[in-house]
Amino acid sequence: MENQLKLKIKIGQVEFEAEGDANAVTEQRDVFIQSIVPAASSFLDKIQSIEAVRVAESPTNSQIVQNETATSALPYSNVSNNIDWSRTNLVSFLNKYGELSDRDFVLFAAYYYERKQQGEKYTFTLEDVKKFYSEARRSLYSNPSQLLYMLVKAGFIIDDQDAKTASLKSYVISQDGLQYINTYIPKEKTEKKARKAPATRKKVESIYASLNADELNLSKYPAIKDLKSSKDKIIMAMYIVTTEKKGTWFLATDVEFIMLNVFNEHITLKQIQNTFDRNRNLFAKQQSVSNKKANEYRLLSGATNMAETIILENTTK
Numbered sequence: 453m454e455n456q457l458k459l460k461i462k463i464g465q466v467e468f469e470a471e472g473d474a475n476a477v478t479e480q481r482d483v484f485i486q487s488i489v490p491a492a493s494s495f496l497d498k499i500q501s502i503e504a505v506r507v508a509e510s511p512t513n514s515q516i517v518q519n520e521t522a523t524s525a526l527p528y529s530n531v532s533n534n535i536d537w538s539r540t541n542l543v544s545f546l547n548k549y550g551e552l553s554d555r556d557f558v559l560f561a562a563y564y565y566e567r568k569q570q571g572e573k574y575t576f577t578l579e580d581v582k583k584f585y586s587e588a589r590r591s592l593y594s595n596p597s598q599l600l601y602m603l604v605k606a607g608f609i610i611d612d613q614d615a616k617t618a619s620l621k622s623y624v625i626s627q628d629g630l631q632y633i634n635t636y637i638p639k640e641k642t643e644k645k646a647r648k649a650p651a652t653r654k655k656v657e658s659i660y661a662s663l664n665a666d667e668l669n670l671s672k673y674p675a676i677k678d679l680k681s682s683k684d685k686i687i688m689a690m691y692i693v694t695t696e697k698k699g700t701w702f703l704a705t706d707v708e709f710i711m712l713n714v715f716n717e718h719i720t721l722k723q724i725q726n727t728f729d730r731n732r733n734l735f736a737k738q739q740s741v742s743n744k745k746a747n748e749y750r751l752l753s754g755a756t757n758m759a760e761t762i763i764l765e766n767t768t769k
Contacts, residue, residue: 485645550638577620658709674766
């Protein structure tokens with residue numbers, strides 16, 4: 453074990469370390485020195501040369517401060533640096549920002565015109581805001597002045613101190629406004645849901661749909677149209693259909709159908725239902741078999757007597 457050797461060589465950033473048999477370590481050292489060291493030395497020379505140039509060209513502290521200030525004040529994000537303005541309008545420019553609120557729409561529209569002026573400060577007024585909406589084919593906000601107030605309050609726009617005219621208040625985008633734009637994360641456009649059509653009530657066909665005047669022997673009865681009250685007309689119509697054995701029980705909708713399609717008389721569904729509700733002593737009521745949410749009615753003896761009285765009075769005239 454006397455023949456053991458431990459060796460470590462460091463040249464700049466390059467290290468050689470070996471431990472073991474003295475002869476083997478010596479051979480490895482010779483290979484390192486002959487092949488690796490020249491290349492490493494050349495590399496180190498280049499690094500030192502580059503470092504010297506970098507130090508020589510490095511800015512002073514004051515220059516660093518100025519550069520940092522200039523960088524933070526850059527008004528335009530990389531997203532919009534490469535734009536062919538001859539192929540861009542307000543709509544296409546704003547598309548990349550997704551769904552914009554009305555407040556943001558005004559801010560980004562002003563930003564579009566400032567970018568189009570290649571960085572020159574863009575001054576805009578309330579009238580310009582209205583033009584933004586027109587150009588973007590967007591419905592004008594109900595109170596455009598309120599949008600400007602919101603932007604001023606947020607600090608995204610400020611009064612233009614260099615405005616040449618005082619006839620209309622002028623604004624420019626503030627540094628905070630530019631920062632807001634450059635860090636804005638587009639929102640996905642939401643598709644407007646189609647308005648749901650109101651549910652339509654399913655129309656149940658009357659069981660009297662096939663009934664016609666020729667089946668009712670109407671010559672035996674007074675004309676429905678000659679009767680004065682809607683109650684008399686309803687009772688007489690139900691009496692005729694019942695007497696001619698065409699039906700006994702009637703939904704309010706059945707009576708409406710019969711009055712219009714058989715007797716050519718228009719009486720509303722509300723009038724018919726009111727007649728049933730207000731004259732409970734004249735009609736029997738039960739839940740409909742065909743429509744669980746509705747009731748059906750038939751004539752009681754009191755209503756039958758009324759109908760026969762009407763017939764008698766009209767016959768003796």
